[in-house]
Amino acid sequence: MNNFVRTPLSVLFLLLLCAGCVSVERTNRAAFKQLPMDGTCGSAERAVHISNYGYYFFNVFPIMTGSTRNGEIGSMNWFQDDVTLPDVQRILVNEGKASGTLVTQIQPLRSSTCFFSAIPYIGNTLGIVWYKEIQLSAVLVKPENTTGLPQ
Amino acid sequence: MKKTFTSRCAFSAFLLVMLTGCATVHTASNFDGTKTNGARTPRATISVENYGYYLFGVVPLIAGNPLCPNENICMMFSDTVTLQNNQRMLSDTAHMFNARALANEKTTISWTGSFSFWVIWRKVMHTSAVAVQ
Numbered sequence: 001m002n003n004f005v006r007t008p009l010s011v012l013f014l015l016l017l018c019a020g021c022v023s024v025e026r027t028n029r030a031a032f033k034q035l036p037m038d039g040t041c042g043s044a045e046r047a048v049h050i051s052n053y054g055y056y057f058f059n060v061f062p063i064m065t066g067s068t069r070n071g072e073i074g075s076m077n078w079f080q081d082d083v084t085l086p087d088v089q090r091i092l093v094n095e096g097k098a099s100g101t102l103v104t105q106i107q108p109l110r111s112s113t114c115f116f117s118a119i120p121y122i123g124n125t126l127g128i129v130w131y132k133e134i135q136l137s138a139v140l141v142k143p144e145n146t147t148g149l150p151q
Numbered sequence: 152m153k154k155t156f157t158s159r160c161a162f163s164a165f166l167l168v169m170l171t172g173c174a175t176v177h178t179a180s181n182f183d184g185t186k187t188n189g190a191r192t193p194r195a196t197i198s199v200e201n202y203g204y205y206l207f208g209v210v211p212l213i214a215g216n217p218l219c220p221n222e223n224i225c226m227m228f229s230d231t232v233t234l235q236n237n238q239r240m241l242s243d244t245a246h247m248f249n250a251r252a253l254a255n256e257k258t259t260i261s262w263t264g265s266f267s268f269w270v271i272w273r274k275v276m277h278t279s280a281v282a283v284q
Contacts, residue, residue, distance in 0.1 A: 025260075031238035035245055038191055038254035038283050047238050049258045107257035137258035 021066020022073050022082075024091060025049045037104050042143045045101050050091050053133035054083040059112055063129070070094070085110070088136045101140035109135040173215025173225045174201040174236075176244050191283035194248040198279045199240045203232040208262060208272035234258060237278040250282030 025048070032044040054065025054077075067075045068087040085108060096103040114127030180195040203214025216224040217236035237258065245253060257279050264272040 025234045027235040027238045031235050031242060032253075033239070033242035033246060035242050035250065036252045037256070038252040038281075044253075047234055047256070047258065049234050049260065051260060105254075105256045109259050135259055137256070139253075139256055 021054060021064075021076050022052045022068055022091070023050070024073070024095070037139050037141055040102065040104050040141045042102065042141045045099065045140045045142045047137070047139050048092060048095055049135065049137045050088055051133060051135040052083050052088050053131060054081070055115065056112075056130045056132055057128065059114075059127060059130040059132070083132050083134050085134060085136075088134045092136055092138055096140055099140060101142050103138050104141050105137070105139040107137045109137075173203065173213070173223075174217050174220040174231070174240070175199075175215075176220040176240055178244060178248070180248065191252065191254075193254075194250045194282045194284055195245070196279070196281050197241055197244050198277070199237050199244070200275065200277045201232050201237055201240075202273060202275040203230070205272045205274060207270065208264060208274075212271070232274050232276050234276070234278070237276055241278055241280055245280070245282035248282050250284060252283050253280045254283050256280040 027047045029045055037044050052066040055063045062079055062081040065077050065082045067077045068082045068091055112130055112132040115131045116129040117127045177198045178195045182193050201215040204212045206212055211228055211230040213225050213227055214231040216226050217231050217240050220240055259277050261275045262272055
């Protein structure tokens with residue numbers, strides 16, 4: 001492969017690696033087919049799935065993470081750790097507040113994988129670069145009464 | 152000759168693996184009269200999974216057909232691995248069990264690209280819940 005092809009491909013690869021660390025995916029109300037959530041008073045409004053990931057040195061020092069700050073979602077941070085449960089949950093809480101819904105069925109998932117190891121196939125003990133991800137899924141429920149509290 | 156045959160077999164196997172069972176729904180309703188944490192009677196545990204292959208993790212190539220789960224039917228160049236489709240499959244299945252509500256709902260997404268040196272990415276979306284009476 002000559003340099004003319006290789007250089008754009010590596011730039012594209014780097015861009016794809018860096019782009020869009022935070023993702024927020026939602027459904028609409030129709031997807032629930034009028035099924036409510038158990039233990040809630042109200043109708044299921046939407047399901048939400050939020051994920052954020054980043055790369056770390058030795059699984060501790062952040063290299064690049066997705067930004068969870070307001071107005072910065074979709075961009076990335078350098079050397080700043082936003083792949084934490086409170087940061088991801090803030091997006092979810094803001095989503096609930098903005099739509100006037102209750103946040104139910106909160107389910108977190110945290111995973112970290114060794115991306116580049118000093119000695120391959122020896123396991124994660126000597127990992128140099130790590131990939132860390134936090135996912136949070138929830139269902140937003142429209143309360144029946146105006147106070148938002150179950151009656 | 153032998154090499155061509157082997158490579159064709161490998162390619163066919165690869166295609167089969169890629170095309171098989173993209174959207175699946177698994178259920179378990181053997182509660183034997185037990186109750187879950189709520190007061191309602193559980194009808195079925197539902198596990199919905201859909202996956203697809205994406206060029207550079209962006210352009211959809213092959214993905215499961217959420218309209219026909221468990222039928223090994225795939226869709227080309229259409230992004231069907233979405234939360235909306237998984238939720239719809241989950242709700243449809245819950246209705247089949249005459250459920251009146253959903254509990255313990257959870258969704259996870261995983262991306263894998265190392266098998267193709269990060270050219271083709273596989274996205275798997277898994278949604279599960281308990282359908283209750």
